[in-house]
Ligand code: LAG
């Protein structure tokens with residue numbers, strides 16, 4: 001069944017992967033706020049192990065807010081800057097575990113050992129599941145193993161313990177006190193849903209938005225649906241379905257198959273074309289995907305009323321471990337010429353469709369299909385999109401559902417502040433029809449609220 005809640009939503013999240021706090025503050029003001037994004041999701045803000053690899057962020061050493069991306073003061077002022085332009089902040093919260101590394105000194109200078117984190121956790125704070133060798137998770141068919149053994153050697157917190165829940169809740173409450181609005185709970189599948197509920201219940205303020213990472217695995221006992229009582233859950237079947245459809249399977253049936261029968265309900269789902277894990281492990285499309293499929297999949301995600309969408313904003317990498325480029329400010333168009341930040345949130349089609357999403361309401365209607373790789377639909381009478389994921393032009397007269405008029409094609413970018421279209425416009429006639437020649441591997445998107453200037 002389709003989403004019942006098909007109202008206009010300023011709900012698009014941008015995952016600012018690897019961005020430092022000062023740069024996010026600047027980007028909120030310069031672009032994200034004016035573009036109508038709802039949230040930024042920031043990298044884990046707490047003290048971590050040191051190293052150049054991106055994944056050091058996922059090895060907490062303490063809950064001191066001094067990580068690679070900035071200190072407590074920079075975090076607080078970034079939150080303030082984003083709020084000022086109407087953008088809320090979601091923190092990536094790593095609470096299932098601490099470090100995998102044996103011993104060292106963290107980004108805030110804290111000395112630690114595996115299972116010993118001064119003033120915070122000791123040996124007894126952790127699960128020691130007893131699995132040989134090394135207590136590591138092997139069998140995902142075992143609920144107990146997945147939740148009480150170690151994910152890639154990461155010291156697994158005993159999240160069932162009252163004092164552990166209290167310590168985690170203290171950290172999360174501290175984030176809230178700085179103005180954080182929401183949480184992405186990392187590795188949620190590795191904690192029982194009831195334990196997450198216990199942690200959230202111990203917080204002094206409740207987050208306005210929660211999304212939980214529970215990667216669906218066919219046949220596994222732990223299901224994403226178990227976690228909906230705590231907030232949204234990430235629907236990884238959306239990600240893999242888009243990957244298959246845009247790469248080869250065909251997109252025309254997506255309006256019939258999403259959401260799949262056992263998927264999360266729209267209001268419970270957080271969806272994305274790619275996240276920081278899937279973009280590097282072939283579990284999704286990514287910026288290197290051929291034939292513009294990565295961008296076109298975003299067009300579908302943002303136009304289609306299923307789930308709360310996240311747009312990954314990341315950087316080019318040569319190898320799996322590569323950390324974010326080192327730049328203090330001006331991350332998208334920084335001084336010093338070319339950098340390897342991708343700034344997907346600024347891609348004209350993605351920004352244009354975010355504006356579309358913020359304006360349209362109504363259910364999917366006026367469904368029109370060409371080949372298996374061509375799909376058009378309207379959002380009631382408020383917006384229309386046609387996606388041509390084919391190497392040939394898609395030509396025809398399309399029922400748009402819209403009243404007669406000239407509308408900016410926001411696939412080419414959002415209408416600018418002076419009211420001009422980014423590039424061209426589409427004419428809808430008295431019957432609601434538009435004659436279109438949609439270029440190969442391209443799209444057209446129009447909506448009420450982005451009319452072309454007259455005269
Ligand atoms: C997540 N979801 O459940 C994150 O989305 C994912 O990015 C995290 O893994 C994981 N949970 C733990 O928070 C990442 C990297 C791993 C990395 C891990 C810890 O994907 O590759 O592991 O963060 O930094 C690395 C090494 C491992 C090693 C481990 C511990 O790659 O070989 O065993 O560190 O030292």
Ligand code: CA
Pocket residue numbers: 096146147148149156157190191
């Ligand atoms: Ca666990």
